[in-house]
Amino acid sequence: MKLDCGLCVIRDWQPSDEEALIAVANNRNVWRNMHHRFPYPYAKSDAKYWFSLLAQMQEPTHWAIEVDGVAVGGVGIDLGEGIFAKSAQFGYWLGEPYWGRGIMTDAVRAAAEYALIHFGLVRLEAPVFAWNPASMRVLEKSGFVREGILRRSVLKDGELIDQVLYALVR
Numbered sequence: 001m002k003l004d005c006g007l008c009v010i011r012d013w014q015p016s017d018e019e020a021l022i023a024v025a026n027n028r029n030v031w032r033n034m035h036h037r038f039p040y041p042y043a044k045s046d047a048k049y050w051f052s053l054l055a056q057m058q059e060p061t062h063w064a065i066e067v068d069g070v071a072v073g074g075v076g077i078d079l080g081e082g083i084f085a086k087s088a089q090f091g092y093w094l095g096e097p098y099w100g101r102g103i104m105t106d107a108v109r110a111a112a113e114y115a116l117i118h119f120g121l122v123r124l125e126a127p128v129f130a131w132n133p134a135s136m137r138v139l140e141k142s143g144f145v146r147e148g149i150l151r152r153s154v155l156k157d158g159e160l161i162d163q164v165l166y167a168l169v170r
């Protein structure tokens with residue numbers, strides 16, 4: 001898939017993105033805001049594992065965010081199963097040198113619309129760590145609605161923290 005978002009392009013990850021991926025993913029300030037599946041340090045083996053996971057999927061649900069022809073971040077969904085079949089968890093990250101330019105807002109808007117329509121979903125959920133107001137702002141600018149607080153739901157970087165749950169529903 002390929003989506004032109006204005007400030008960036010969203011497209012499938014390719015094994016040739018390995019070096020670019022490691023350059024931006026191996027960053028503590030990115031890791032600190034991510035799910036435990038996102039490692040730090042981010043090594044060559046992690047990039048290879050990521051590409052092998054994507055290759056096993058019937059259709060990839062995680063994509064690269066490309067700026068000036070280089071992969072500099074990621075966005076994707078984890079599809080729900082069973083009674084959650086119409087929902088997905090929505091996640092994203094961007095390399096630190098690219099923060100503060102509006103790139104992720106463009107990427108989230110485009111990826112969320114694509115995911116809802118392409119996968120026939122009605123709900124995208126995005127839980128955000130309470131210490132991450134920039135991410136909440138991105139979601140608000142993209143039409144996600146703040147639904148509540150998941151109190152002390154996450155242990156990250158040695159701290160027990162709240163998550164703020166955002167969702168986009170159609």
Ligand SMILES: CC(C)(COP(=O)(O)OP(=O)(O)OC[C@H]1O[C@@H](n2cnc3c(N)ncnc32)[C@H](O)[C@@H]1OP(=O)(O)O)[C@@H](O)C(=O)NCCC(=O)NCCS
Pocket residue numbers: 029030031033034092093094095098099100101102103104105106127128129132133134135137138
């Ligand atoms: C959070 C993240 C995705 C933001 O990406 P970005 O491209 O910098 O976001 P944008 O530039 O589109 O928008 C950021 C918004 O947050 C605002 N912002 C930045 N820091 C802020 C802060 N400390 N408090 C409040 N708002 C803040 C910006 O002003 C901007 O809003 P505005 O357009 O109204 O001025 C990026 O920093 C990132 O990848 N962080 C690490 C991983 C991560 O947090 N992933 C999301 C997990 S839920």
